[in-house]
Amino acid sequence: MEQIFSNPLYCLPLTIGIYLLSVKFYAWVRIRIFHPLAITIALLIIMLIVTKTDYEVYKQGSYLINFLLGPSVVALGYVLYEQSEHLKGRVLSILTTVFIGAFVGIISAAGIAYLMGADKAIAASMGPRSVTTPIAIVLSEQNGGIPALTAVVVVVAGILGGLIGPPIFKLLKIDSRIARGLALGASAHGVGTSVAIQLGAVEGALGGLAIGIMGIWTSLLLPVFQYIIKLL
Known part of the structure; x- marks a missing residue:
């Protein structure tokens, strides 16, 4: 076999x-x-x-x-290009929103794990949970995490985010196509974006954009978080 x-x-x-x-x-x-x-x-x-x-x-x-994980994320750029008119006048708000998402993503995973007594390597593995797998694995390696564990956490986070995202939008009556796309892309990366594409072209485009921005913000914030953890 x-x-x-x-x-x-x-x-x-x-x-x-x-x-x-x-x-x-x-x-x-x-x-x-x-x-x-x-x-x-x-x-x-x-x-x-x-x-x-x-x-x-x-x-x-x-x-x-x-x-093909990497090229598939880059390919989402074409979808974003087609919906680029939705970015006009919203760049700052989008960057700020995803920044907050990256911060909350790290704290809600790595921070809670550390406070509950998890090993620093485990906490570092949990930190990149909100970014797409290729980026998450690299960030995990660079910050003392366990890449294999990070991959599992990322997949689980993506599936859960994709499953509960639409029902939460319905429950909270979130009708903004931009908000839904950003939320799915920032919290559930690739899987979330696939769900966003099913909701509509705008949601899919903003989900793809959120994946890229989330990767940038997380790569900047995670070393800072790790440095603070080392001081504790």
């Missing part, structure tokens, strides 16, 4: 096939906890455990998916 998971010719179609089946299943049941990404991850984990395949073997076979 390791030959199947280590060979991109087999591993990539298998992974994509599982995801497409998960999308079909989600469209059928329409229950938010059965998000396609969550189902895909669960099924892949079960398959790796049952076949006794090391994750590094699977990572080798699916490297192209990991590589």
